Amino acid sequence: MDLYQELILEHSKRPHxxxxxxxxxxxxxxxxxxxxxxxTLRVHVDGEGDDAVIRDVSYDALGCSISMASASVLADEVxxxxxxxxxxxxxxxxxxxxxxxxxxGDEDVIGDGVAFAGVSKxxxxxxxxxxxxxxxxxxxxxxxxxxxxxxxxxx
Amino acid sequence: xxxxxxxxxxxRIRAGFPILSRTVRDGKPLVxxxxxxxxxxxxxxxxxxxxxxxxxxxxxxRGAHQLSEEATDAYEGARAKVAGFVGGAEDEVVFTKNATExxxxxxxxxxxxxxxxxxxxxxxxxxxxxxxITEMEHHANLVPWQELARxxxxxxxxxxxxxxxxxxxxxQHGPGLADLLTERTKVFAFTHxxxxxxxxxxxxxxxxxARAVGALTVLDACQSAPHLxxxxxxxxxxxxxxxxxxxxxxxxVGVLWGRGELLAAMPPFITxxxxxxxxxxxxxxxxxxxxxxxxxxxxxxxxxxxxxxxDWLGELGLDRVTAHExxxxxxxxxxLAERPWVRVVGPAEAVDRVGAVAFDVxxxxxxxxxxxxxxxxxxxxxxxxxxxxxxxxFGVTATTRASLAAYNTPQEVDAMLSxxxxxxxxxxxxx
Numbered sequence: 001m002d003l004y005q006e007l008i009l010e011h012s013k014r015p016h017x018x019x020x021x022x023x024x025x026x027x028x029x030x031x032x033x034x035x036x037x038x039x040t041l042r043v044h045v046d047g048e049g050d051d052a053v054i055r056d057v058s059y060d061a062l063g064c065s066i067s068m069a070s071a072s073v074l075a076d077e078v079x080x081x082x083x084x085x086x087x088x089x090x091x092x093x094x095x096x097x098x099x100x101x102x103x104x105g106d107e108d109v110i111g112d113g114v115a116f117a118g119v120s121k122x123x124x125x126x127x128x129x130x131x132x133x134x135x136x137x138x139x140x141x142x143x144x145x146x147x148x149x150x151x152x153x154x155x
Numbered sequence: 156x157x158x159x160x161x162x163x164x165x166x167r168i169r170a171g172f173p174i175l176s177r178t179v180r181d182g183k184p185l186v187x188x189x190x191x192x193x194x195x196x197x198x199x200x201x202x203x204x205x206x207x208x209x210x211x212x213x214x215x216x217r218g219a220h221q222l223s224e225e226a227t228d229a230y231e232g233a234r235a236k237v238a239g240f241v242g243g244a245e246d247e248v249v250f251t252k253n254a255t256e257x258x259x260x261x262x263x264x265x266x267x268x269x270x271x272x273x274x275x276x277x278x279x280x281x282x283x284x285x286x287x288i289t290e291m292e293h294h295a296n297l298v299p300w301q302e303l304a305r306x307x308x309x310x311x312x313x314x315x316x317x318x319x320x321x322x323x324x325x326x327q328h329g330p331g332l333a334d335l336l337t338e339r340t341k342v343f344a345f346t347h348x349x350x351x352x353x354x355x356x357x358x359x360x361x362x363x364x365a366r367a368v369g370a371l372t373v374l375d376a377c378q379s380a381p382h383l384x385x386x387x388x389x390x391x392x393x394x395x396x397x398x399x400x401x402x403x404x405x406x407x408v409g410v411l412w413g414r415g416e417l418l419a420a421m422p423p424f425i426t427x428x429x430x431x432x433x434x435x436x437x438x439x440x441x442x443x444x445x446x447x448x449x450x451x452x453x454x455x456x457x458x459x460x461x462x463x464x465x466d467w468l469g470e471l472g473l474d475r476v477t478a479h480e481x482x483x484x485x486x487x488x489x490x491l492a493e494r495p496w497v498r499v500v501g502p503a504e505a506v507d508r509v510g511a512v513a514f515d516v517x518x519x520x521x522x523x524x525x526x527x528x529x530x531x532x533x534x535x536x537x538x539x540x541x542x543x544x545x546x547x548x549f550g551v552t553a554t555t556r557a558s559l560a561a562y563n564t565p566q567e568v569d570a571m572l573s574x575x576x577x578x579x580x581x582x583x584x585x586x
Contacts, residue, residue, distance in 0.1 A: 003526060035538040036538065036543060037522075062552055063552070
């Protein structure tokens with residue numbers, strides 16, 4: 001099955017940056033009501049606005065391999081980056097995941113995120129891959145460091 | 156002794172469901188084990204609906220022309236068939252859009268009574284009164300009662316579930332039936348069959364206990380109507396709700412059966428056209444049941460389709476369906492028991508149990524299990540199956556559920572079990 005890339009299985013079994021850590025600016029809790037999957041996610045940022053640097057993303061996730069791996073890749077790809085860069089990565093992930101297989105993803109922008117390209121062919125699983133990202137953008141919004149509107153964060 | 160369907164009979168049954176011969180995921184034969192969510196529709200029901208729309212369609216209960224007469228006859232004929240199917244009277248059968256609406260209709264009768272629309276003390280709820288449900292309810296038979304409690308000030312209580320997946324009537328883990336079902340209980344709503352565990356509840360015993368304390372009983376029969384003979388008089392309940400689309404009929408039609416005398420005492424739920432007796436600008440009086448509860452234009456074609464599905468089920472014989480599904484359930488449970496990495500959530504033996512079989516694969520999320528099965532053409536349901544509190548009770552977020560129907564074959568059960576064996580390979584679980 002092209003859905004379960006080795007990279008996804010690796011990340012889901014040994015998620016990077018997992019666990020909740022102190023010293024955060026915002027904490028959010030997101031749920032996928034269709035399956036009951038949950039993620040609690042914290043962001044720690046330095047600075048103001050789009051130039052603020054994401055010092056840490058810590059999370060406690062309960063879910064399928066796709067949602068677990070997605071949270072792990074998210075943390076890898078955004079920690080140490082500016083908010084503007086992180087939002088670009090998010091937008092590229094979202095575009096790939098909702099492309100129904102048309103967009104293979106750009107490794108330069110989303111890194112290990114390209115392993116999720118196969119998910120876009122399974123509409124029921126797109127939400128799984130986006131759960132962590134939705135929590136992340138919501139957390140940035142709540143931390144007050146982003147120009148992301150509430151509507152965008154909830155998208 | 157009633158036996159399972161012979162291969163030839165089964166082939167004939169399957170011929171009535173053309174969708175079962177299609178392929179999925181690059182040419183793999185479809186193995187449909189998700190009938191608990193929605194069954195496939197019988198060709199007879201589909202043909203009946205089409206014929207209704209093409210030949211007799213008109214507004215039912217209105218108009219003085221021939222089409223309207225014929226449409227009304229077809230619609231009322233379907234009501235008679237459904238009444239016969241559950242052992243009730245025709246005017247005790249209310250057509251709704253689904254079982255969820257049926258259950259809300261009853262729940263709202265209580266709060267509308269508090270609001271002064273009816274004066275029957277049995278339907279009047281307030282502080283100090285209790286509503287009893289169970290921990291194994293589908294959200295459809297849980298949330299409406301939570302909301303009713305909130306609106307009226309009554310208290311919601313529930314019977315727990317044992318580790319085996321039965322109602323904890325004896326109170327092993329918490330209060331038992333004797334503590335929970337008391338003089339304070341005004342209504343006791345429970346499911347006939349759990350959509351997750353497959354457990355068949357002792358309806359007669361529960362209804363009798365409720366009657367002894369003067370509580371009304373509401374039975375969620377969604378998961379029993381397609382699988383077990385259903386006789387509301389024999390079960391002794393006051394209301395029963397079920398959906399057309401889970402019993403080989405179409406979506407868009409559900410049923411509420413209610414004891415005639417109770418329906419007559421109930422205020423309407425949804426108001427508008429078709430449910431009135433007289434209307435003046437100042438006030439309105441309502442029609443007798445069942446019309447009182449069928450406001451607006453009904454889903455007439457769907458009701459007629461359900462009538463055809465019920466006819467087909469009756470000809471097939473519910474006792475044969477039960478026996479057939481029982482054999483498949485035993486086969487499925489035995490196969491799962493041979494796989495130590497699978498934990499069945501629900502009774503391990505096919506006793507007082509039907510073929511809704513939910514399970515957990517150690518270390519692998521249900522979504523991933525379902526995806527691997529789907530890749531091999533096996534359609535199952537994954538998630539909490541609209542029974543989130545029940546999943547919490549068993550310490551799982553989600554389960555994989557295979558649910559059987561009259562058209563399933565022993566070969567399909569085997570195909571599902573072999574497909575399942577790919578899960579440990581892919582996710583590296585120690586077997």
